[in-house]
Amino acid sequence: MALAFHRAHFAVPVACLLLVGCVLPLALLLVFSFFEVDLDAFTMVPAFSGQSWSQIFTNPVFVFLIGKAVVSGAGTAVLATFVGYPIAISMTRLPALWKGIASIVLLTPLYTGEIVRIYAWRVVLGSEGLINAVLQWFGLVDEPLKFLLFSPFTTHLVLLYNNLPFMVLAIWISAELIDKRLIEAARDLGARPLDAFLKVILPLTTPGLAVGAFTVFALAAGDMMTPSLLGGTSGATPMAMIDNLFGTAFDWPLASALALSLLVVLFAFAIGFATVLLRLNGARAVFRRGLK
Amino acid sequence: MMAGSGITRREVLAGIAAGTAAGMFGSLSSARAAISEMVWATWDSNGHPEYIAAFEARTGVKVKLSYLSSEDAQFAALKTGTASDWDMINPSLNGSWRYIKAGLLEEIDMGKIPNAAKMYDVFKTTPKVLDASGKHFAVPYLWGLNPIVYRKDRFESEPDYTTLFNEKYKGQLAMRDYALESIGIAGLVAGIPRDKVFLMETKELAEAKKLLIAQKPLLRTYWQTIGDLTNLFATGEVSCAFSWRVPYDALKDKLSMGMAKPKAGIMGWCDCFAMPATLSPEKTEIGYKFIDYLLGADFATQIAKIGNYATTSSIIRDSLSKEQQEAIFVDDMDVMKSFMWPVAPANYSEWLKVWNEVKAS
Numbered sequence: 001m002a003l004a005f006h007r008a009h010f011a012v013p014v015a016c017l018l019l020v021g022c023v024l025p026l027a028l029l030l031v032f033s034f035f036e037v038d039l040d041a042f043t044m045v046p047a048f049s050g051q052s053w054s055q056i057f058t059n060p061v062f063v064f065l066i067g068k069a070v071v072s073g074a075g076t077a078v079l080a081t082f083v084g085y086p087i088a089i090s091m092t093r094l095p096a097l098w099k100g101i102a103s104i105v106l107l108t109p110l111y112t113g114e115i116v117r118i119y120a121w122r123v124v125l126g127s128e129g130l131i132n133a134v135l136q137w138f139g140l141v142d143e144p145l146k147f148l149l150f151s152p153f154t155t156h157l158v159l160l161y162n163n164l165p166f167m168v169l170a171i172w173i174s175a176e177l178i179d180k181r182l183i184e185a186a187r188d189l190g191a192r193p194l195d196a197f198l199k200v201i202l203p204l205t206t207p208g209l210a211v212g213a214f215t216v217f218a219l220a221a222g223d224m225m226t227p228s229l230l231g232g233t234s235g236a237t238p239m240a241m242i243d244n245l246f247g248t249a250f251d252w253p254l255a256s257a258l259a260l261s262l263l264v265v266l267f268a269f270a271i272g273f274a275t276v277l278l279r280l281n282g283a284r285a286v287f288r289r290g291l292k
Numbered sequence: 293m294m295a296g297s298g299i300t301r302r303e304v305l306a307g308i309a310a311g312t313a314a315g316m317f318g319s320l321s322s323a324r325a326a327i328s329e330m331v332w333a334t335w336d337s338n339g340h341p342e343y344i345a346a347f348e349a350r351t352g353v354k355v356k357l358s359y360l361s362s363e364d365a366q367f368a369a370l371k372t373g374t375a376s377d378w379d380m381i382n383p384s385l386n387g388s389w390r391y392i393k394a395g396l397l398e399e400i401d402m403g404k405i406p407n408a409a410k411m412y413d414v415f416k417t418t419p420k421v422l423d424a425s426g427k428h429f430a431v432p433y434l435w436g437l438n439p440i441v442y443r444k445d446r447f448e449s450e451p452d453y454t455t456l457f458n459e460k461y462k463g464q465l466a467m468r469d470y471a472l473e474s475i476g477i478a479g480l481v482a483g484i485p486r487d488k489v490f491l492m493e494t495k496e497l498a499e500a501k502k503l504l505i506a507q508k509p510l511l512r513t514y515w516q517t518i519g520d521l522t523n524l525f526a527t528g529e530v531s532c533a534f535s536w537r538v539p540y541d542a543l544k545d546k547l548s549m550g551m552a553k554p555k556a557g558i559m560g561w562c563d564c565f566a567m568p569a570t571l572s573p574e575k576t577e578i579g580y581k582f583i584d585y586l587l588g589a590d591f592a593t594q595i596a597k598i599g600n601y602a603t604t605s606s607i608i609r610d611s612l613s614k615e616q617q618e619a620i621f622v623d624d625m626d627v628m629k630s631f632m633w634p635v636a637p638a639n640y641s642e643w644l645k646v647w648n649e650v651k652a653s
Contacts, residue, residue, distance in 0.1 A: 039638060
């Protein structure tokens, strides 16, 4: 009883922090979304109006932009899974020293700012950039490949590059926790390498996969800078629109409604995605056992 | 008499009263003495320390610079009261009306600014800095033009706004990712007169939208910041763009750069100074001295020499060489006849909706 009281005691500051840092701003956004703007005095009026919400549901641009963010985030998460999984599993087989070196190599790009990475990619992918220069030098193309920069391809390549470390780290940690004797037992019982992977390694790394997918999805879907600076004319994002609405347009109610809609949709997709993964091959049960 | 002390109650009360009075006068005199500095919120390009060195030397007032990230951030900071240390702010001519309507600015007595007499008429008479009753709340002090910047070696003749919509230049063009200017340019191309462009309503906006959707496949990208666009010119991604002058200045010695001023209407930018409505009378006095300095010869000379910008005052124009005049657009004053000042209209949300529809198309 005393222990429980102590635990509850410690939970109070955390709960306060969550309340002030997360719940309160969201509650404010919800309240603002029912306001109207008086452009004569540049103030928000508590009108309890559903005008902003009705715009969100009836204007196809909002639906399109939110849908685009979901597809972009999910696409990046899937790509990161396919690229990151083999890297993470390979890292578990390295000697301890090399594991350290590999993790530093993996994390180094994150120490540079996003803008630096974006401009570095421009140097690599541009019309006069490294890849086009090499292709032209070998005579493989006559003209620079324009789609390498300012296209959805570029956006997703860089979103993948920026977010891959989060996926690899999550899977790697999960894979490191697997009891190697389980894999040996499977092999001893006659499982082929593919069977051992599908029936032992994959289910046991699913929690890491879910965490990685959740993280990459959220980061990619919410990224404004990469699509804006590398997506060319296809770089519109709901975040940029929210920024415009809060800024020059001074339409805080509509911006609040859009921000909340985006948050709800992204959360619904992210949780759905992670739930499906956790249900794969009874991984949830394994995960629960692991937590006990 | 207080127990055990030898001091009467009256003496104690008198002492407290004297102490309080001394404290009050002390704080007043220290408040006066403390005004040895002021904070100027402005753009980093307008507020180099060397621009204000002469003012500091002359008045002994240290000007602390607080650089702005965006005009929206400046407006929000004043509106929410988080900028209480700002003594002088920098609204744009386009956006001053918002600050005035929101009651954020101190009224300005033009009689206290002798150098205002030297301002060019177009700035002296602009109604954009007045409230409905004609009172002054901001004063234009720095201006420039947003031209079309282009690579001379890739264009046979000087481009105009229609060039930015020409199939022939597909893949070489860029527009700014900014609803006001981009829709305004499409309006001009659609034939809307320049004095009506920033008043476009639903029907005209639909025309502009059609043009912008047709333009989209021709563009290499929408540029975000002027550094971004300079980089695009430098790396050969873009040959022609509606721009600020920065890429021209930065690259003219390395590439064959040109700067076109379209006759259909030249987008101007203009920064104003204004004082927050909450400013104390002591700070306001120093503010007026600073305002006069910003319209004076020292500031104009420094900023023309270093920043290639002109002030709204003609005070140094005739002492500049032809080349220097050309660099800051004051060589031919007829240019002022084709000015247009982008102003966020009252239906700006509708403009924004159009712009997002274009970008999402």
